[in-house]
Amino acid sequence: MKTQDIETFFDRLAEAHPDPQTELEYVNDFTLLVAVVLSAQATDVGVNKATRALFQDVRDPAAMVALGEEGLREHIKTIGLYNSKARNVIALSEKLLAEHDGRVPSSRAALEALPGVGRKTANVVLNTAFGEPTLAVDTHVFRVSNRTGLAPGKTVEAVEERLMSVVPKAHIMDAHHYLILHGRHLCKARRPECWRCPVADLCAYEGKTTA
Structure with a gap:
């Protein structure tokens, strides 16, 4: 896709989503981190249903550790991989208390050192909580980037690198939100x-559909 087309691409997505936000529900940096960890291989809708009651009472690492792994499992048992996710959330909460005074760190290295936190989760937290110009490449972003010809790549890392090099500076902060929302609501997989x-x-997609 040509540079001018990429600028137009994001201008139009920005017009369609003038105030893009994550669809995960959270109340602070810690609950955002937990919600993103829980969202791996799960839908935001499913995560939100599971965390609404949880986040009414559990909003910091100390409260999460007090709840315990068994208590957390009861809240999130409708989410895929809930056993391993419960272990990771309790472990990352303990690490936040032990090493970060109970605060969510603002560095990539510190975030990725937390149990259950990979590059995608770190990118979401850095962007949403700390205003960093990062791009989280989930399945929607990966699909839209390849299907449209915006930033083709065979791996998540390749797509992220390509996006970071082509997304206009004016849209870099919200680019992954635009692409996620576009993939979720319009550029659907099937x-x-x-x-x-x-x-x-x-768009370079050859199999364009009609109503």
């Missing part, structure tokens, strides 16, 4: 809704 897509004329 049948993209090309007939109502604002960037269809810029």
Whole structure:
């Protein structure tokens, strides 16, 4: 995709989503971190249903450790991989208390050193909580980047690197939100809704659909 087309691509997505936000529900940096960890291989809708009651009472690492792994499992048992996720959330809460005074760190290295936190989770937290210009490449971002020709790549890392090099500076802060929302609501995996897509004329996808 040409530079001018990429600028137009993001201008249109920005117009479609003037105030893009994560669809995960959270109340502070800690609950954001927990929600993102829980969202791996799960839908935001499913995570939100599980965490609404949880985050009413558990909003910091100390409260999470006090709840314990068994108590947390009861809250999140409707989410895939809930056993391992419960272990990771309790372990990362303990590490936050032991090494970061109970605060979510703002460095990538410290975040990725937490149990259950990989690069994608760190990117989301750095962007959403700390205003860093990062791009979290989930399945939606990966699909949209490859399907449209925006930032093709065979791996998540390759797509992230390509996106960071081509996304206009004016849109870098919100780019992953734009792409996630576009992939979730229009550029769907099984049948993209090309007939109502604002960037269809810029897209390289050969199998465009009609209503």
